[in-house]
Amino acid sequence: MKARGIALWRVILLVLLLAAIAAGSWLWFDWARFARSPLTVAGTGQSIDVARGASFKDIVRDLRNRKASQASPLYWRLLVMQMHASGRLHAGEYALRPGMSPRDLIADMAAGKVMQRNFTIVDGWTVADLRRALAAVDTLTHDTADLDDAALMKRMGAEDEHPEGRFLPETYAYVKGDPDSAILKRAYVAMSRTLDEAWKNRAPDLPLATPYEALILASIVEKETGRADERPRIAGVFVRRLQQHILLQTDPTVIYGMGAAYVGNIHKSDLTADTPYNTYTRAGLPPTPIALPGRAAIEAALHPAAGSELYFVARGDGSHVFSSTLEEHNRAVACYQLKRCK
Template sequence: MKKHIVGITLLVLLLAMAAGALGWWFAHRPLTLKTPVVDFTVQRGSNMRQAAGVIADAGVDIRPALLYWLARLGGKASLIKAGSYEVHEGITPWLLILKLSSGDVSQGELLLVEGWNFRQVRTALENNPNLVADTAGLSDGDILARIGATESSPEGLFFPDTYLFDKHSSALALLARAYGAMQARLAEAWAGRDPASPLRTPYEALTLASIIEKETGRAEDRARVGSVFSNRLRIGMRLQTDPTVIYGLGSDFDGRLRRRHLDTDHPWNTYTRAGLPPTPIAMPGLDSLRAAVNPERTDYLYFVSRGDGSSEFSRNLNEHNRAVDRYQR
């Protein structure tokens, strides 16, 4: 009887060892993928059983039940995290489980460039292969409503930066982040504004910053360009800035600004209308925001490009005409 019990015990131990070896082999053997790289998304609230099904459906050759039990036996089944994941050839079941439990999500990237207008922003969003293009087909007003913006125009409302996001994220969600970032930067700049500034509201500051962004090729000139526009606003002199005219022309602009364009009145023509245009004309960066609310203290009223990205500043029209003759004519 005793020998019989010993035999059974040895058999159980051998079976346990075999099962352990089989489990180790299964956990560490490379999986077959349908393609060299497989992407999948674990939705928020999913459990390990559901995640295993998603992984198999995406193109990872594994039985969902086996992956679930491996995660459970390894103490990881309750630790999986939602997000978008990317797996490559050579991944093993155990490494896959570690990826899920550590939240090692794959990320996409989108660069919103200083000086872009909203048409360019929409194009970048809707052409990014890692974003769900849920802005497509929506009007600008619909987009603003869905991200909680109260402004009537989307122009200039989004902070230019590099945004990282989980793959297959919503384009609207990314826009909401960029909108929140601009609101925070604008509020910070406005709180530290020069008390002598002629600007009356943060939105006016955003509008002026967008003009400064389009008028400057060098960061060191921005505060001085800001002083020219602030000085003009203070004395009621028209801004007479080409980028606002070009913006108002929209798709009709063929790349060459002509005299007739400057003489044709529209809401963004700062040659024919005094004050700021009704909306920003582009996305300003942080330096331009600061230059709008804290310009240099100067008596400059004019500037002209030197052709190398820098600007020549003048106090009166005679000085300005000489600078134009020197650098433009």
């Protein structure tokens, strides 16, 4: 009887042991499945923002609240321990990419691989356009919002410089919380380097005394055409007019000088109203750039196309008709502007 009882207990213990092994195996395989299975991410552009000082419990709660993962917090804790990442998770914004596993996310957090965002400065924007666009980005810290242009340039380390034209149109990466001044500083430095390098390699015998004059001309070229094939030709027209002391007579400079008074149309009275930027009334280049020129416009200004053309007129489809004589130009104006083609 006693032996039978001992045997029964042995069977019970064996059954319990096997059940424990089975349960442990199931938990192990379930945890391993969790660690490698994709998080529930609806599309691209999703992220999790880990605040400085946030606890691991806060991170897991956030993931559960956004339904990216419904796994037990214990599973997350075991994963962090298994990856030796305890106490090494960095604050910041992390991308939740489609197909990303919990292991991938913890690896990013342990490495501080924060989400990169992009801000693009568009060729031909004015500084006012740039500042408005930066102010609308809610993932940046706005530390230049209360600065006027003079104070802004002082922040850039360029006191007494006019800001127009001084920031290179490019796409700049940043992370959430970066100050907008950091993007502006990088764009300022990039423009300075780009302009200096282009000036060193400029074509000979240009009627431009300084890199700043090249920047002014490039801004006019930028505003006159968006066509890559036309930029050197447009630049060539302006260079020849400068060399021959002919008024530039370019509408974009007039529009810039009108400021807020420009509401989409330019009239004959605007062309005769004298301002420092009216190239119909004043000879030479305007006093400052009128926009932010891109690399291509800078290259065109410093490597203008050769030729005899002194005039151009818009066709209305984004392209221009170029002319070498006033007679040819007047015919082109009559055809494409007044719709009186012969």
